[in-house]
Amino acid sequence: MNDQAARNDGETRSEVRAKAMLAGTAARRMASLATEEKNAALLTMAEALKAEAVSLIEANRDDLERGRANGTSESLLDRLMLNEERIASIADALRLVAELPDPTGKVLETIERPNGLRIEKVSVPLGVIGIVYEARPNVTVDAAALCLKTGNAVVLRGGSAALSTNKRIAEVLRGALERTALPPDALQVIEDASRSSVDEMLKLNGLLDVIIPRGGRSLIDNVVRNATVPVIETGAGVCHTYIDASADAVMAEEIALNAKVQRPSVCNSMETLILHEDFARQRLRALADRLLERGVELRGDERALALVPEAKSASEEDYGTEYNDYILNIKVVNGLGEAAAHIAKFGTKHSECIVTEDDENAVRFLNEIDAAAVYHNASTRFTDGCEFGFGAEIGISTQKLHARGPMGLPALTSSKYRIYGNGQVRP
Amino acid sequence: MNDQAARNDGETRSEVRAKAMLAGTAARRMASLATEEKNAALLTMAEALKAEAVSLIEANRDDLERGRANGTSESLLDRLMLNEERIASIADALRLVAELPDPTGKVLETIERPNGLRIEKVSVPLGVIGIVYEARPNVTVDAAALCLKTGNAVVLRGGSAALSTNKRIAEVLRGALERTALPPDALQVIEDASRSSVDEMLKLNGLLDVIIPRGGRSLIDNVVRNATVPVIETGAGVCHTYIDASADAVMAEEIALNAKVQRPSVCNSMETLILHEDFARQRLRALADRLLERGVELRGDERALALVPEAKSASEEDYGTEYNDYILNIKVVNGLGEAAAHIAKFGTKHSECIVTEDDENAVRFLNEIDAAAVYHNASTRFTDGCEFGFGAEIGISTQKLHARGPMGLPALTSSKYRIYGNGQVRP
Numbered sequence: 126m127n128d129q130a131a132r133n134d135g136e137t138r139s140e141v142r143a144k145a146m147l148a149g150t151a152a153r154r155m156a157s158l159a160t161e162e163k164n165a166a167l168l169t170m171a172e173a174l175k176a177e178a179v180s181l182i183e184a185n186r187d188d189l190e191r192g193r194a195n196g197t198s199e200s201l202l203d204r205l206m207l208n209e210e211r212i213a214s215i216a217d218a219l220r221l222v223a224e225l226p227d228p229t230g231k232v233l234e235t236i237e238r239p240n241g242l243r244i245e246k247v248s249v250p251l252g253v254i255g256i257v258y259e260a261r262p263n264v265t266v267d268a269a270a271l272c273l274k275t276g277n278a279v280v281l282r283g284g285s286a287a288l289s290t291n292k293r294i295a296e297v298l299r300g301a302l303e304r305t306a307l308p309p310d311a312l313q314v315i316e317d318a319s320r321s322s323v324d325e326m327l328k329l330n331g332l333l334d335v336i337i338p339r340g341g342r343s344l345i346d347n348v349v350r351n352a353t354v355p356v357i358e359t360g361a362g363v364c365h366t367y368i369d370a371s372a373d374a375v376m377a378e379e380i381a382l383n384a385k386v387q388r389p390s391v392c393n394s395m396e397t398l399i400l401h402e403d404f405a406r407q408r409l410r411a412l413a414d415r416l417l418e419r420g421v422e423l424r425g426d427e428r429a430l431a432l433v434p435e436a437k438s439a440s441e442e443d444y445g446t447e448y449n450d451y452i453l454n455i456k457v458v459n460g461l462g463e464a465a466a467h468i469a470k471f472g473t474k475h476s477e478c479i480v481t482e483d484d485e486n487a488v489r490f491l492n493e494i495d496a497a498a499v500y501h502n503a504s505t506r507f508t509d510g511c512e513f514g515f516g517a518e519i520g521i522s523t524q525k526l527h528a529r530g531p532m533g534l535p536a537l538t539s540s541k542y543r544i545y546g547n548g549q550v551r552p
Numbered sequence: 553m554n555d556q557a558a559r560n561d562g563e564t565r566s567e568v569r570a571k572a573m574l575a576g577t578a579a580r581r582m583a584s585l586a587t588e589e590k591n592a593a594l595l596t597m598a599e600a601l602k603a604e605a606v607s608l609i610e611a612n613r614d615d616l617e618r619g620r621a622n623g624t625s626e627s628l629l630d631r632l633m634l635n636e637e638r639i640a641s642i643a644d645a646l647r648l649v650a651e652l653p654d655p656t657g658k659v660l661e662t663i664e665r666p667n668g669l670r671i672e673k674v675s676v677p678l679g680v681i682g683i684v685y686e687a688r689p690n691v692t693v694d695a696a697a698l699c700l701k702t703g704n705a706v707v708l709r710g711g712s713a714a715l716s717t718n719k720r721i722a723e724v725l726r727g728a729l730e731r732t733a734l735p736p737d738a739l740q741v742i743e744d745a746s747r748s749s750v751d752e753m754l755k756l757n758g759l760l761d762v763i764i765p766r767g768g769r770s771l772i773d774n775v776v777r778n779a780t781v782p783v784i785e786t787g788a789g790v791c792h793t794y795i796d797a798s799a800d801a802v803m804a805e806e807i808a809l810n811a812k813v814q815r816p817s818v819c820n821s822m823e824t825l826i827l828h829e830d831f832a833r834q835r836l837r838a839l840a841d842r843l844l845e846r847g848v849e850l851r852g853d854e855r856a857l858a859l860v861p862e863a864k865s866a867s868e869e870d871y872g873t874e875y876n877d878y879i880l881n882i883k884v885v886n887g888l889g890e891a892a893a894h895i896a897k898f899g900t901k902h903s904e905c906i907v908t909e910d911d912e913n914a915v916r917f918l919n920e921i922d923a924a925a926v927y928h929n930a931s932t933r934f935t936d937g938c939e940f941g942f943g944a945e946i947g948i949s950t951q952k953l954h955a956r957g958p959m960g961l962p963a964l965t966s967s968k969y970r971i972y973g974n975g976q977v978r979p
Contacts, residue, residue: 153896157919236941242930244940251952252922330776334952349757350780355953376975383977469580491970492584495679503669503973512978513671513969514663525678525761525966526782527954539952542940543918546930548803550810551939 141280141325144313145332148253148278151310155276156250158306160227163274166305171219173301174266174294178212184293185262192286205260205287215266222270225516228535229276243545248538250276252334255326257348259340260286265294268339269312271519275537278311280333282326284340285318292316327352334539339520342447357527357536359520362392362475363447364505367464367490369481370401376502377404377480378412383504384478386419390449392521393476393498393508397444397454399464405432405457413455421451428457444471461486468494475523476505497523497530568707568752571740572759575680575705578737582703583677585733587654590701593732598646600728601693601721605639611720612689619713632687632714642693649697652943655962656703670972675965677703679761682753684775686767687713692721695766696739698946702964705738707760709753711767712745719743754779761966766947769874784954784963786947789819789902790874791932794891794917796908797828803929804831804907805839810931811905813846817876819948820903820925820935824871824881826891832859832884840882848878855884871898888913895921902950903932924950924957 174181185207192202234246254277256268265283272279283291295314302309315322326336327348335355338348345360366384368377384395400409405428413423413433423429423436424443430436439454444467458464461479468477478500479490487501498508508531510518515533522528528536601608612634619629661673681704683695692710699706710718722741729736742749753763754775762782765775769788776785793811795804811822827836832855840850840860850856850863851870857863866881871894885891888906895904905927906917914928925935935958937945942960949955955963 153920153922156922238939238941242934249922353777353779355782355951357953373975379975379977387978493580495580495583495676496968498969498971500971501973503971503976504978506978507669507971507976508969512665514665524782526784529967530969540956541923542925542935542957544925544927544930544934546928548800548806549930549934550806551814551931551933 140317141315141322142329142332144315145253145255145280145326145329147310148280148313149332151308152250152252152278154308155273155278155311158276160230162306163227163276164223166302166307167219167223167270167274169305170266170270170298170301171216171223173297174212174216174219177293177297178209181212181290181293181297182207182209185290187289188287191289197286201260201286205262205290207262207290211263215263218263218267219270222274222517225274225534227274228538233540240549241547242549245543245545246540247543248535249541251537251539253278253280253332254537255280255282255329255333255336255354257282257323257326257336257338257340257344258284259344260284262287262290262294264339265291265314266298268519269298271517271534271537273307273311275534277537278313280313280315280326282315282323288316288318323347324351327354330354337520356524357520357522357532358524359522359532360392361447361473361523362394362521363396363445363471363473364393364476364478365397365399365464365468365472366395366478366480366505367399367461367468368401368404369461369479369483369486370403371482371486372401372404372480373482374404374408378408378415380478380480380502380504381412382415382419384506385416385421385453386451387504387506389451391506392447392449393505394449395453395478395505396446396448397456397467397471399456399458399467400429401464402428402457402459405429409433409455409457416453419451421453423453423455425455426457429455432457447473461489465490465493468496472496473523475521476500476508478503478505497521567744568742568749569756569759571742572680572682572707572753572756574737575707575740576759578735579677579679579705581735582700582705582738585703587657589733590654590703591650593729593734594646594650594697594701596732597693597697597725597728598643598650600724601639601643601646604720604724605636608639608717608720608724609634609636611716614716615714618716624713628687628713632689632717634689634717638690642690645690645694646697649701649944652701652961654701655965660967667976668974669976672970672972673967674970675962676968678964678966680705680707680759681964682707682709682756682760682763682781684709684750684753684763684765684767684771685711686771687711689714689717689721691766692718692741693725695946696725698944698961698964700734700738702961704964705740707740707742707753709742709750715743715745750774751778754781757781764947783951784947784949784959785951786949786959787819788874788900788950789821789948790823790872790898790900791820791903791905792824792826792891792895792899793822793905793907793932794826794888794895795828795831796888796906796910796913797830798909798913799828799831799907800909801831801835805835805842807905807907807929807931808839809842809846811933812843812848812880813878814931814933816878818933819874819876820932821876822880822905822932823873823875824883824894824898826883826885826894827856828891829855829884829886832856836860836882836884843880846878848880850880850882852882853884856882859884874900888916892917892920895923899923900950902948903927903935905930905932924948
């Protein structure tokens with residue numbers, strides 16, 4: 126490492142660490158705020174965003190110009206782009222978070238012991254939450270709102286493509302917090318856009334209580350594989366729909382079509398359709414036509430190809446790929462056992478569906494398939510915090526610790542035990 | 553790396569990975585077992601241990617002899633030692649686990665959605681649990697019992713000092729499982745006693761759902777700092793007792809004495825006593841005499857030393873040390889704020905106590921102190937699964953994700969969402 130690199134490295138370390146420490150101090154104050162104070166702050170933040178729309182759009186223009194100069198794709202530029210309307214909708218989202226119930230400070234459990242001790246398990250904020258994400262400015266506001274609502278401090282590290290926008294958002298929101306009961310230091314935006322700032326966050330044990338990655342697979346994998354700070358893994362979804370022999374044909378086709386084409390770019394959309402051979406023989410041809418009509422490229426196993434010869438042959442790699450696109454694997458099986466084995470091998474434990482009129486098979490599928498969400502006769506597209514009635518979502522956990530599936534506000538809390546005695550000692 | 557090292561390294565990888573994969577296959581079967589089948593298996597395991605006492609003691613003798621030859625301390629040898637009585641008590645512990653309620657398969661929450669979807673959140677096993685621990689053979693049995701009871705498979709990696717004992721325990725318990733509904737592969741003992749087998753476990757993302765370290769600080773730190781598999785951090789406790797100005801003097805002294813000397817070697821014992829200056833002036837001398845009488849070495853700040861001149865001066869390092877021994881730091885403060893600041897700086901977020909008759913101070917302490925367990929007028933020694941009424945304990949979590957404080961059987965479960973529809977698709 127040369128001197129300049131060493132200096133840069135030193136500066137990186139100090140920005141991330143310094144901001145995490147400021148967040149830690151703020152977190153202690155955050156934990157004792159009243160719900161009303163937090164809600165009022167969210168409304169003030171919403172107002173500030175709308176009032177500063179012009180300067181936000183200006184900062185955003187820098188990012189867009191830089192992106193264009195770097196040859197960024199139009200679809201990514203669109204995700205990055207802010208205009209008055211989008212800013213208004215981001216501000217509205219803040220107001221919705223303010224209206225949600227506060228999950229902290231609840232007595233979750235009370236235990237009375239024979240020795241007279243009364244033990245209360247109470248929900249409390251997690252502390253300092255790190256969010257590592259890509260170039261969507263709305264995530265900056267959204268993640269901040271959810272973390273602050275739950276009494277946490279947050280350290281945000283967004284993608285370099287949105288750096289100017291995120292810096293300006295941080296200025297506006299921290300400025301707004303100055304006029305509230307919340308410490309502005311509860312909201313930290315990392316400005317170092319180099320890889321090393323992420324690397325450093327991943328190892329900040331003791332300063333960050335959890336890191337939540339939001340973004341594509343490579344971002345998530347990098348966080349999961351390198352973090353020693355506790356992580357909530359979110360996202361990747363290779364989701365299956367299994368149509369059983371007894372399925373209602375109309376229902377099955379509507380569910381399969383919806384799971385694939387209603388919004389193929391998201392994690393809860395279907396990547397592989399598994400059909401019982403009896404169903405396939407009678408209905409696959411018609412279903413395939415509907416999928417082809419909607420522009421879906423089909424890849425099948427041998428038995429599917431026999432029925433839909435225009436499909437390509439599906440490879441093992443295809444079965445493990447989250448396409449997030451108008452592409453679908455089709456596999457024909459001789460029953461639930463073979464379907465379950467395929468899902469166990471290729472699924473990412475996100476969302477899996479069985480369409481069947483056979484209750485025994487439904488129960489078996491729902492019990493035996495190991496996934497965050499298992500469906501009987503409904504589209505996997507419902508795996509979503511808002512669709513579950515949570516009002517907001519910080520992500521969809523595909524791991525088993527702490528939270529699994531769509532994560533609403535309670536996923537951003539921990540608990541502590543409060544023990545009330547009158548002099549009890551251990552004999 | 554020479555050939556031999558490479559070969560050893562290759563073998564290591566294959567033992568750990570192969571056993572984790574066998575455990576994964578067994579985990580799928582474990583998840584659908586009935587509570588009665590799991591309980592029956594625990595009783596069979598208990599019988600087998602008693603029936604094989606002679607061969608267990610023989611294997612244990614190898615470990616003891618090797619330990620003696622290596623100059624292992626008598627106290628460690630005592631922890632390692634098995635005799636008929638200890639085996640009987642380990643077998644009894646298995647029977648107690650069989651009697652506990654099964655926390656899996658419970659509907660934790662039901663959500664009815666306007667579109668007719670019914671969403672159930674159900675408790676399920678975590679999957680495959682890795683346990684990394686030291687040389688106590690009872691942990692091998694105990695951890696296995698708790699994991700199997702909750703429908704999990706377990707990969708146990710105990711210390712090399714207990715290797716012969718653990719191998720024999722595994723043979724006996726796996727042999728017992730052959731006669732039950734449980735797959736013997738749900739119980740795996742790693743025989744490679746080299747450091748590299750632990751290193752490999754820590755990176756087995758996708759094969760292990762969680763790793764729980766049990767042991768001393770260096771073992772826990774190694775796991776936390778190097779694991780990319782989700783970890784539940786357990787253990788380290790630098791616990792404080794703060795005696796407020798208004799404290800009942802007799803109660804305060806009994807609590808302080810109990811927290812220090814009832815069992816100094818455990819994580820929930822007190823390492824630092826913090827006293828309000830008014831209380832210290834009137835009572836510290838007498839309390840110090842009682843502590844000295846019990847053989848406690850005292851280390852104090854300047855104000856404590858003025859009242860107890862025979863104490864040594866406490867360093868910053870002392871305040872951060874988990875002595876697990878008859879040593880106590882004493883600090884005198886001007887009030888709750890100074891006490892809380894000291895705890896925030898040196899505490900490990902394990903167990904903290906205030907002794908006070910002032911309810912306002914009690915509430916402030918219980919709300920503001922960030923720890924797994926916060927006590928009003930009771931000894932920190934109660935932070936323990938059995939004392940909390942959980943019936944068993946896999947450890948005490950000092951992190952905030954998933955579980956915090958004493959972990960009973962529910963800490964070894966995750967959840968999944970079962971969604972029941974009648975053809976719902978996302979509009």
